[in-house]
Amino acid sequence: MRPIRLPEPPSGTMGMPEIFEGGIYSVIRRAVVIGNGYSGAENQSVGLVRALGISERHSIYRVTRPRGGINEWLHWLPVSLHKKLVYVIKRICGDSRFPLIARGKKLVPLLNEIGSGAGLSSILEADAKQIATMARETFEKEGPLLVVASGRDTISIASSIKRLAPENVFVVQVQHPRSRLNRFDLVISPQHDYYPLTPQAQERIPRFIQRWITPYEPPTKNVVLTVGALHQADSAALRNAAATWHDEMAPLPKPLVVVNIGGPTRHCRYGADLAKQLTNSLQSVLATCGSMRISFSRRTPQKMSSIILKELGDHSKVCIWDGEEPNPHMGHLAWADAFVLTADSVSMLSEACSTGKPVYVIGADRCTWKFSDFHKSLRERGVTRPFTGKEDISESWSYPPLNDTAEAANKVRQALSERGWTLRP
Incomplete structure (x- = not known):
């Protein structure tokens, strides 16, 4: 490579x-x-x-923004108006106890404190x-x-x-x-x-x-x-990540293919059917891979992750990140020889395309509106290729990296x- x-x-x-x-x-x-x-x-x-x-x-x-309960329905409001509405409701309902609303079988607070999120x-x-x-x-x-x-x-x-x-x-x-x-x-x-x-x-x-x-x-x-999107994965950050993850990733058989799986969005809709298609395609290219590492995002539906875990979790060449810290994302960017990505995340694609390494995309045909235009621009630049399962991962290709x-x-x-x-x- x-x-x-x-x-x-x-x-x-x-x-x-x-x-x-x-x-x-x-x-x-x-x-x-x-x-x-x-x-x-x-x-x-x-x-x-x-x-x-x-x-x-x-x-x-x-x-x-205020979070929890009815606040999830108010995110379309300007944040200043949202906070004023929260203040009015708190004045009416009191500061110590708020009405509850049912979400399926789970009761959640109507209002949470502003800025109460972790971190x-x-x-x-x-x-x-x-x-x-x-x-x-x-x-x-x-x-x-x-x-x-x-x-x-x-x-x-x-x-x-x-x-x-x-x-x-x-x-x-x-x-x-x-x-x-x-x-x-x-x-x-x-x-x-x-x-x-x-x-x-x-x-x-x-x-x-x-x-x-x-x-x-x-x-x-x-x-x-x-x-694409701006990001922090510059050359200095990737050099640091390469050193940090050296002991874990340097010994992995080459080529190493990194698979990042996001989740459906309003303009990139998919579900279990794409997970099955992705699983079949990944199984087809395993013969030309030395090793494969798979990561899910917080937006990945459980139904999708379950399908991939069931079909690939026990394969000797495959390692699936369990979601526990430390997050190997930067290490993956530094050590991967090729990427397979779902089409939903502009940020995820922008980072991978800044490395100059092969980037294969699955699900771009299901994207609409401006996200379809984004994927078209990447393909026309030679930055990405559709992932079909017929690829020989050992065959590398390159392009001028995105440097946004x-x-x-x-x-x-x-x-x-x-x-x-x-x-x-």
Whole structure:
């Protein structure tokens, strides 16, 4: 198998002393990440901060929604309205006891405390006024503040920070915010988010609802387009993972194929039938594999995982991760010779396609709307191939790896330069 040389993450700006670059008032040394509690979104922001070279000086704030019971039905509301509604219901029902609703045979609380999820104790609740005040009050000592946010619930917070401290912050919104892009200094969006503007999509949208489908207009000057999602799996991270997992994965017979199985989504629908198809195809390629490691995600339905465990769990070449820590995901990215992935996760595909190693995809034919467009773009670039079960895994192939995170970081540097600012790790 021919090794693939991964692109190095961009280094921070190194050059003349700050006095010749405009002084401390034009040098960004720190960042704030606004998250929504979902790793797929937060990893994109942290990955961008890593690529910019300031990961050692960033803080994470989180926009959290009430969870549990009826709250699961209210996620379509803007997060601020959702919280206000929670407050009103708590005032009516009392703080100590909340009505219960039945979910099947299980009773669950109507309301849970905001931010009560595991792991939130060390992460501050995002407050636009507090962050903007901090940016203004520390500007003379610390310089400008970079704000990176990702996910629908972070849009109002990030835009408010920009409005409250426009001279002290540079705000980057990752993932398309649907409308009013001028609220941000920079928007980083995958190309497939603009699928609704393509002729194919326009033909599928009834004319009377076209004006309600976002985005409404082509990318503006402050939009950076990517192929896939940003992530943290850069060359430095993979080298560290290779060292960490060396003792466990280096002895495995080659080629090592890593199989990552996600779960159905609104635009990528599948179930037990795909699990059976995947199982049959994996059994067919085992003859050309040295070893195979399989992982499920938290979204994988039990019916799917049960089928795969039953058919492949006892095979001598197969190891199925049991879900216990430590998570081998980064080790798999570093040591795999090829990947077989389900089509549902843009993040999972983006990470694998950044390695330059063969990536086979199953289930892309079941994806619709912009996700179908995403898979089409990967195939046209030669980055992925459909997984049929007829592959010879020992035969390698390569392609120019996706390098979205580093390329987006360069665009951020360019935008900062146009403003007269620079980055200093």
